[in-house]
Amino acid sequence: MIERMLSILLAIPIIFSVLAVCHGKDMASLPNIVILFADDVGYGDLEVYGHPTSSTPNLNRLAEGGLVFSQFYAGAPVCSPSRAALMTGRYPTRSGIYPGVLVPTSTGGLPHNETTIAEIVKTKGYSTSIIGKWHLGVGENGTYLPTNQGFDEYLGVPYSHDMCPCYNCFYPNDPCWNTCDSDYTYCPLFNNTEILEQPVNLTTLDATYVQRAKSVIQRNANAGTPFFLYYAFQHAHHPQFASKEFRNATARGTYGDSLAELDWCVGQVMEQLKMSGVLDNTLVLFTSDNGPSLRNENRGGNAGLLKCGKGTTYEGGQRVPAIAYWPELIAPGRTTALASNLDFLPTIANLVGADLPSVTLDGVDMAPILFEGKQGARDTFFYYFTEPNPKFGIYAVRYNQYKAHYYTQGQINSNEFNHDEDCRPSATRTLHDPPLLYDLDHDPSENYNLSSKEYGPILAKIQEIKTQFESTMVWGESQVQKPKSSAVEPCCKKDCIPFPDCCQCHQRSWSSLLKLSTYGNRDDGKFRWTLH
16 A cells, blocks of 8 residues: 555656646657547446456456546447547537437538547647547548548548448358348448448458557657557447457357457557557557447347446446556556546547637546546536437436436337346336436446435436536537438449449458458467556
8 A cells, every 4th residue: 555655656746747748748748649449348348347257358457557437438328429429528419419320321420610639639740540430420422531530540440330231250251140231331441531341351350450550559659759549449349250369269259259359459559559669658548439239138248237238328328447547647446536438538638738629518637537546527427318309308417426317218229128127128218207316326226216305405406407507508410310322321333333232342452451460379469568
């Protein structure tokens, strides 16, 4: 205990030195930023959060040397809006990324008048790269792709890989165990705005992503350029997939194999940061876009002790795992501080000394949590359903440890056969007056509704907070409800026939793309980067 206190005291001058340097605009000392964003990984999926058969040694190591959050929230219970929340620091109702998610025929996307993290750090001279799943629109001629949203380079599949026909998910040619959408074109692998491969080969996709991540890190380290790397995994969204090295590699089956490959990727990124000599000057943030897809049952994620899962405003839908890592500057441990992916943008902007956008932000700076061991400035969180509607507004409000449900509703992603009938899609929208009230410190599973009479003052305070917040909410034009058009579907062969089956091509050299990335033994990368 004394040694830990001494290490924290010794780190305090370093923290203030870093912050002073950043605000002093010293390019050579600006920290690198790496966001590792998992897909549909639930609160109970990782070993460090208690899952008994998941294999996540690299995330365990990240947690051992970093700060583990127990009360961290995705900005929405499904994919596109949650990613909009992360990128903009704003609830997606403001940016128009609602209701539901964008699809390959969506003509809308993240509006260009929204300011992304990438656009903010570029003002300070950062190199900006995204690898993986974007899911904030493609649009006509790629107008909504990341390279038009502040990123210098993009390698990835622009939406969920179940939004395409899928046949081969496990090496060498095992089928995909979940239904995929055959109404759209094959999944494209983009390099910036060019399609390199269609359909993408899922059994080699992670090797390709890792190679690019390593290249981004090494290239910028060599140039002495501060960089922002946003690595948004396809894992562990259904259909599960894995390469040769991770097929049948875990006791948890197909989901466990997928999660193990994600974990390997994390280890490779961390190892490259160390090998490139920039680990000590890099803030690494790991989290998930929303809760687990329970409709996939044994081939889906796990919400642990939390109620329901993806798509709902119960805790299982939006409370997710999160780890922050920065050697010497972030003291290892666990925190009960309330935080969200909404907070990434203001935290990063303030850390690098950049101006915040002149719009209403819903995120707050996490620096007190990360660097001072405090609870932070956030004491509220607002839950919008998968399909928000101004008529109903906020479904639930959290204030300190208390959560009030004004509306509850089940959702298909939480499984129509869920043992908890509240989670099922048959549980239609229900108004609660007075609201249901739970003490999440005592009852994170939301089992015991508190007496409205006894807790009247708490409910009155929450109502006041809700009313004030909703008065600030200006709903953006829905991008999801814009007309759909097959003309915007990615196709590597323009105007080919018969569409969409003709959209198939392989324009890349595997030897050149993969030369920097070999799996070797899957245990190799576990511990080659060390804690400080």
